[in-house]
Amino acid sequence: xxxxxxxxxxxxxxxxxxxxxxxxxxxxxxxxxxxxxxxxxxxxxxxxxxxxxxxxxxxxxxxxxxxxxxxxxxxxxxxxxxxxxxxxxxxxxxxxxxxxxxxxxxxxxxxxxxxxxxxxxxxxxxxxxxxxxxxxxxxxxxxxxxxxxxxxxxxxxxxxxxxxxxxxxxxxxxxxxxxxxxxxxxxxxxxxxxxxxxxxxxxxxxxxxxxxxxxxxx
Amino acid sequence: xxxxxxxxxxxxxxxxxxxxxxxxxxxxxxxxxxxxxxxxxxxxxxxxxxxxxxxxxxxxxxxxxxxxxxxxxxxxxxxxxxxxxxxxxxxxxxxxxxxxxxxxxxxxxxxxxxxxxxxxxxxxxxxxxxxxxxxxxxxxxxxxxxxxxxxxxxxxxxxxxxxxxxxxxxxxxxxxxxxxxxxxxxxxxxxxxxxxxxxxxxxxxxxxxxxxxxxxxx
DNA sequence: TTTTCCGAAAATTTTGAAATTTTATTGAAG
DNA sequence: CTTCAATAAAATTTCAAAATTTTCGGAAAA
Numbered sequence: 001x002x003x004x005x006x007x008x009x010x011x012x013x014x015x016x017x018x019x020x021x022x023x024x025x026x027x028x029x030x031x032x033x034x035x036x037x038x039x040x041x042x043x044x045x046x047x048x049x050x051x052x053x054x055x056x057x058x059x060x061x062x063x064x065x066x067x068x069x070x071x072x073x074x075x076x077x078x079x080x081x082x083x084x085x086x087x088x089x090x091x092x093x094x095x096x097x098x099x100x101x102x103x104x105x106x107x108x109x110x111x112x113x114x115x116x117x118x119x120x121x122x123x124x125x126x127x128x129x130x131x132x133x134x135x136x137x138x139x140x141x142x143x144x145x146x147x148x149x150x151x152x153x154x155x156x157x158x159x160x161x162x163x164x165x166x167x168x169x170x171x172x173x174x175x176x177x178x179x180x181x182x183x184x185x186x187x188x189x190x191x192x193x194x195x196x197x198x199x200x201x202x203x204x205x206x207x208x209x210x211x212x213x214x215x216x217x218x
Numbered sequence: 219x220x221x222x223x224x225x226x227x228x229x230x231x232x233x234x235x236x237x238x239x240x241x242x243x244x245x246x247x248x249x250x251x252x253x254x255x256x257x258x259x260x261x262x263x264x265x266x267x268x269x270x271x272x273x274x275x276x277x278x279x280x281x282x283x284x285x286x287x288x289x290x291x292x293x294x295x296x297x298x299x300x301x302x303x304x305x306x307x308x309x310x311x312x313x314x315x316x317x318x319x320x321x322x323x324x325x326x327x328x329x330x331x332x333x334x335x336x337x338x339x340x341x342x343x344x345x346x347x348x349x350x351x352x353x354x355x356x357x358x359x360x361x362x363x364x365x366x367x368x369x370x371x372x373x374x375x376x377x378x379x380x381x382x383x384x385x386x387x388x389x390x391x392x393x394x395x396x397x398x399x400x401x402x403x404x405x406x407x408x409x410x411x412x413x414x415x416x417x418x419x420x421x422x423x424x425x426x427x428x429x430x431x432x433x434x435x436x
Numbered sequence: 437t438t439t440t441c442c443g444a445a446a447a448t449t450t451t452g453a454a455a456t457t458t459t460a461t462t463g464a465a466g
Numbered sequence: 467c468t469t470c471a472a473t474a475a476a477a478t479t480t481c482a483a484a485a486t487t488t489t490c491g492g493a494a495a496a
Contacts, residue, residue, distance in 0.1 A: 045451090053275075057271075
C-alpha cells in the first residue's frame with residue numbers, strides 16, 4: 001500500500017499516516033522513527049517530523065521531547081477517557097443542534113442516516129465488515145458529525161472531530177466480535193438516535209447516545 | 219523583554235511566544251515571520267517553525283499551507299464561539315467534579331479561591347490591574363482549573379486548558395474597563411461559583427459559571 | 437480606468453548534514 | 467551474579483542553504 005508519493009507532498013503524507021494510525025497499521029506505542037518513514041515517503045527526516053508533530057497535536061501520535069514519536073498507546077483508562085469525552089461532546093452538540101437546527105439539518109441527518117443504514121444492512125447480511133470498512137467508516141462519521149453540525153459552536157465540532165478519531169484509534173485494536181449481531185445492534189442504536197433527534201427529545205437523545213457508546217467502557 | 223535565550227531551547231521559546239500571544243504583544247492577525255523571530259531567539263528558522271506549529275495546534279496561532287503563520291484573529295464570532303465552548307466545558311467539568319470530588323478537592327478549591335480573592339481584593343482597592351496582572355492570571359487559572367480538576371476526564375481538562383488560553387487571547391485585545399467596579403463584580407462571581415460547588419448544587423453552579431462569563435459574548 | 441500578465445523580491449518549505457542527546461553494549465568492580 | 471560506569475551506536479534535534487511558492491509592482495492590453 002503506502003504508495004511512494006511522487007513529490008514531497010506534506011498534506012499527502014499527513015493523510016496517509018493519519019489513515020495508517022486509524023487502521024492500526026502501527027501497534028499501539030510503536031516507535032515512529034523518522035529515518036524509517038523518511039524512506040517510506042521519499043522525503044527528508046524533517047518533513048516527517050513536521051507531519052508527526054501535527055499528528056501529535058490531534059492526539060494520534062505521542063511526542064516526548066528528545067525521545068521521538070510513538071503511536072499513541074491504548075489502555076482501558078484511555079478508552080474510558082476518550083469514550084466519556086466523546087459522549088459528553090456528542091450529547092451537548094446534539095442537544096444544541098436540536099435547538100438550533102432547522103429543516104436543512106433534519107434533511108441532512110436523515111440522508112446521512114439513510115446511507116449509513118444501507119451500508120450497515122449490507123454488512124449485517126454478508127456477515128463480514130472488511131470489504132465495507134472504508135465506506136462504513138466514512139458513513140458513520142458523517143452521521144455523527146451531521147448530528148452535531150447545527151450546534152453553532154465550531155470549536156465543539158472541531159474538538160469532536162479529533163476526539164472521534166482518537167476513539168477510533170483506541171477501539172480499532174480491540175479484538176471484538178464485529179459479526180452480524182453487532183451490526184444489527186448498531187443499526188437499532190443509530191435509528192434510536194435519529195428518531196430522538198428529529199423528535200427533538202433531548203433526554204431521549206442523550207440516552208440514545210450514551211447507550212450507543214457505553215459498550216466501549218463497561 | 220524577550221531576553222535572548224542562551225541556547226536553542228525550544229521549550230523556552232515556546233513558553234515565551236505563548237506568553238507574548240496571551241498578552242497581546244502581537245496584533246490579532248499579525249504575521250509571524252520565522253525570519254524575524256529567528257533573530258529574536260537566535261535560532262534557526264526551522265526551530266521557529268516547529269514552535270509555531272505547536273502553537274497552531276492549540277489555536278493561538280493560525281497556520282495556512284504555504285503562507286505561513288499569524289497570530290489568531292479576533293472577532294465577535296470567535297469570542298462568542300470560544301466563550302460558549304468554555305462555558306460548556308467548565309459547566310460539565312464542574313458538575314462532574316462535584317459528583318466525584320472528595321474532601322481533597324474541596325480543600326484545594328477553597329485554597330485556590332482564597333488566594334484569588336486576596337489578589338482581586340488588592341486590585342479592587344488599588345484600582346489598577348497592571349502590577350498584579352501575572353499574579354492574577356495565574357490565580358484565576360488555578361481556581362477555574364481546580365474547579366474541574368476532579369471531573370475524572372483528562373481529555374476534558376486538557377481541552378479546557380487550550381480553550382481557556384484561546385479565551386484569554388480573544389479577550390486581552392478587548393479594551394474594557396478593568397477598574398475597581400469590574401473586580402468587585404468578579405470577586406462576587408467567583409464566590410458564587412465556590413459556594414455552589416462546595417454546596418454541590420449543580421444547577422446553581424451551572425448558572426454561576428454562565429453568569430461569570432456571559433459578559434464576554436453579549 | 438480596469439484588468440491581466442509578466443518578472444523581481446520576499447517568504448515559506450524542504451533538504452542533507454552537523455550537533456546533541458538518548459539508548460544499547462561491553463567490561464570492570466562489588 | 468548483579469551493579470555500575472564507560473563507550474559505541476542509534477536516534478533526535480538543529481542548522482544553514484537550496485528549492486519552491488507566494489506576493490508585490492509595473493507595464494501592456496482591454
